[in-house]
Every structure is written in C-alpha cells, then in structure tokens.
Amino acid sequence: MSIVLRIALILGALFALSIVVRKVRKSKIRIADSVYWVCAAVLLLILAIFPGIAYFFSDLLGFLSPSNFVFLVVIALILLKLFNLACEVSRLTDKVEQLSQEVALSKKEFGDNLQNKR
Amino acid sequence: MRVLAIVPAYNEEECLANTVRELTSTCPDVDYLVVNDGSSDATPRICDELALNHIDLPVNCGLTSAVKAGMKYALRHGYDAAVQIDSDGQHIPEYIPTMAKTLEDEGADIVIASRNLAGGGAVGARGAGAKLITAIIHQTTGATITDPTSGMRMYNRAMIERLARGFDLAPEPDTIALLIRRGAKVIEVPAKMRERQGGTSYLHFMSSISYMARTCLSILLFQWFR
Numbered sequence: 001m002s003i004v005l006r007i008a009l010i011l012g013a014l015f016a017l018s019i020v021v022r023k024v025r026k027s028k029i030r031i032a033d034s035v036y037w038v039c040a041a042v043l044l045l046i047l048a049i050f051p052g053i054a055y056f057f058s059d060l061l062g063f064l065s066p067s068n069f070v071f072l073v074v075i076a077l078i079l080l081k082l083f084n085l086a087c088e089v090s091r092l093t094d095k096v097e098q099l100s101q102e103v104a105l106s107k108k109e110f111g112d113n114l115q116n117k118r
Numbered sequence: 119m120r121v122l123a124i125v126p127a128y129n130e131e132e133c134l135a136n137t138v139r140e141l142t143s144t145c146p147d148v149d150y151l152v153v154n155d156g157s158s159d160a161t162p163r164i165c166d167e168l169a170l171n172h173i174d175l176p177v178n179c180g181l182t183s184a185v186k187a188g189m190k191y192a193l194r195h196g197y198d199a200a201v202q203i204d205s206d207g208q209h210i211p212e213y214i215p216t217m218a219k220t221l222e223d224e225g226a227d228i229v230i231a232s233r234n235l236a237g238g239g240a241v242g243a244r245g246a247g248a249k250l251i252t253a254i255i256h257q258t259t260g261a262t263i264t265d266p267t268s269g270m271r272m273y274n275r276a277m278i279e280r281l282a283r284g285f286d287l288a289p290e291p292d293t294i295a296l297l298i299r300r301g302a303k304v305i306e307v308p309a310k311m312r313e314r315q316g317g318t319s320y321l322h323f324m325s326s327i328s329y330m331a332r333t334c335l336s337i338l339l340f341q342w343f344r
Binding site for chain 1: 153156172173174175176177179180182183186187190191194285286
C-alpha cells in the first residue's frame with residue numbers, strides 16, 4: 001500500500017470526520033444517523049495507520065495489491081449504505097402516503113374538504 | 119350489501135364528471151368516493167362544484183396510495199365491498215351489480231371484471247404482457263386469471279381490511295397472486311370495457327417496462343417471502 005494512498009486515506013477520513021462533526025453541531029444530521037459515518041471514517045483511518053491489516057486480508061483473499069482490499073472495503077461500505085438508504089426512502093414514502101391518506105380522510109370527516117376552490 | 123365504488127382521479131378534469139354521472143345514474147344503490155390524488159388541474163374544483171363525494175390527498179401519491187385511501191374510507195364506514203372504478207370512463211358501471219352478486223352468491227373474496235371472458239382483451243404488446251402475467255400467476259398459484267391487468271376489481275370486507283392496512287399492497291396483479299396464495303377466492307366475470315375517454319394513462323411506455331419488471335419480480339420472487 002503506497003504512502004500516497006495512506007496519506008490520502010488519513011486526510012480523507014479526517015476531512016469526513018470534520019464534516020460529520022460540523023453537521024451535527026449545526027443540527028443537520030441526527031447523532032443516530034451520524035454513527036455510520038463516524039465508524040466508516042474511523043475504519044478507513046485504522047486501515048491507513050495500520051497497513052498490516054490490508055496486507056493480511058489481501059494475502060488471505062489472494063488480491064494482487066493491498067490497496068485493492070482498501071478499495072473493496074470502501075465499495076462495500078458505499079453499497080451497504082446505499083441499500084439502507086433505499087430501504088429508508090421506501091419507509092419514508094410509505095409514511096408520507098399514510099399521512100396524506102389520513103389528512104384527506106380527516107378533512108372529509110370534519111367537512112373541510114370543500115375549501116379548495118381557487 | 120353496501121358497495122363503495124372507489125374512483126381514483128389524478129388530473130382527470132375531462133372525464134371525471136361524466137364517469138361519476140354515469141355511475142350514479144346506473145347504480146343508484148352504490149356509494150362512490152372520488153379520491154383526488156393531488157391533481158394539479160381542475161379536478162379538485164370539479165369535485166367541489168358538483169359536490170361529489172370526495173377526499174383530497176394533499177400531494178400526488180400515486181394510484182396505489184389513492185386506492186388505499188379509498189380502502190381506509192370503506193373500512194371505516196363499514197362497507198361490505200369496494201370496487202375500483204377508473205375515472206377515465208373505461209369501466210362500465212353496469213357490471214357492478216353483477217360483480218356484487220357474484221361476490222355474495224359465490225362467496226368470493228375478489229371479483230375481477232375480465233375483458234377476455236367477454237371476448238375482448240388487450241392486444242399487441244399490452245396483451246402479451248397480460249398473457250405473461252396470467253401464465254406466471256397460473257404457475258405460482260394454480261389459479262387462472264384471464265385478465266390480470268383489469269383495473270375493475272371488487273373486494274369483500276376481509277380484502278378491504280388487508281388492502282387498507284398492508285404494506286406495499288398495490289391494486290395490481292401481484293397482489294391478486296399473493297392474496298390467492300393466502301387463500302383468497304378470486305372469480306372473474308365477463309365484462310366489456312371502453313377505450314379510455316380522455317386524460318393520460320398511469321401506464322406510459324417506459325413505465326410499462328418497469329411495471330412488468332416489478333410485477334414479474336413480485337410474483338416470481340418476493341411472493342414466497344411476504
């Protein structure tokens with residue numbers, strides 16, 4: 001694993017951590033939702049500081065270069081997060097639809113649905 | 119038997135009034151509910167001016183959600199059956215009493231108005247798609263649904279409850295297959311349908327590709343895990 005990749009990983013991870021901290025401070029992300037990003041950044045930091053881990057796993061899995069293992073980890077993290085986001089969007093869509101249905105039904109119940117004349 | 123006709127309407131200013139007029143004059147015993155699905159045209163104004171029995175979804179949620187809102191209404195107002203009637207005028211309300219009678223006499227859970235049993239049916243690519251869905255429903259459930267894409271379906275109380283409460287239960291063929299596997303009795307009655315009288319269909323060309331993908335995947339794969 002080249003020293004350039006290690007430095008890039010360290011800088012990238014620290015940069016990511018600083019962004020997460022700033023967003024939490026500005027109330028742009030809930031702490032529960034930030035846990036994943038902190039863990040991912042720390043994981044990359046560990047891989048950069050202890051390249052032995054990457055060497056070990058790339059030998060174990062038969063990769064040509066330990067940096068390939070690092071890329072694999074990054075891609076896996078992204079795919080995992082992406083799929084979880086898709087699930088979350090589905091759940092949110094369902095919730096918005098349920099809310100819309102309830103709003104429509106309650107407005108009808110209280111006779112307010114004849115007020116949308118423009 | 120109290121029957122509710124659920125009329126989902128998204129931007130249907132051209133034909134909504136006629137559809138409801140035809141519905142109320144042919145079937146005076148059948149209550150109806152127009153579900154205005156966040157329309158951006160004159161649909162909500164028509165609902166108000168003609169004092170149609172309607173609810174307004176505050177944002178456009180899609181056909182599935184509009185029908186689900188109707189099912190919740192049917193559930194809360196104690197209807198024995200609910201039938202989906204498209205607002206574009208392609209469904210002929212004269213068949214509603216026949217469907218209700220079949221539902222009651224034969225003890226069916228779902229009654230589908232089938233164009234194929236009446237000698238009609240979709241042709242071309244759409245017909246091929248419908249045949250494919252018929253085939254995979256037959257393969258996976260053993261039941262033969264000649265017109266799976268017919269939107270004119272009547273549900274009994276038990277099915278209304280499921281559709282009102284279930285997650286991702288679209289009023290589409292894959293739900294029919296799932297319900298059959300869960301023991302629902304589905305009967306088809308022959309019915310003619312008209313060409314749509316105006317407006318644009320929910321199913322455009324590109325969306326019909328993803329419609330087929332979603333439907334096939336749901337029936338062939340996810341049905342076993344739901």
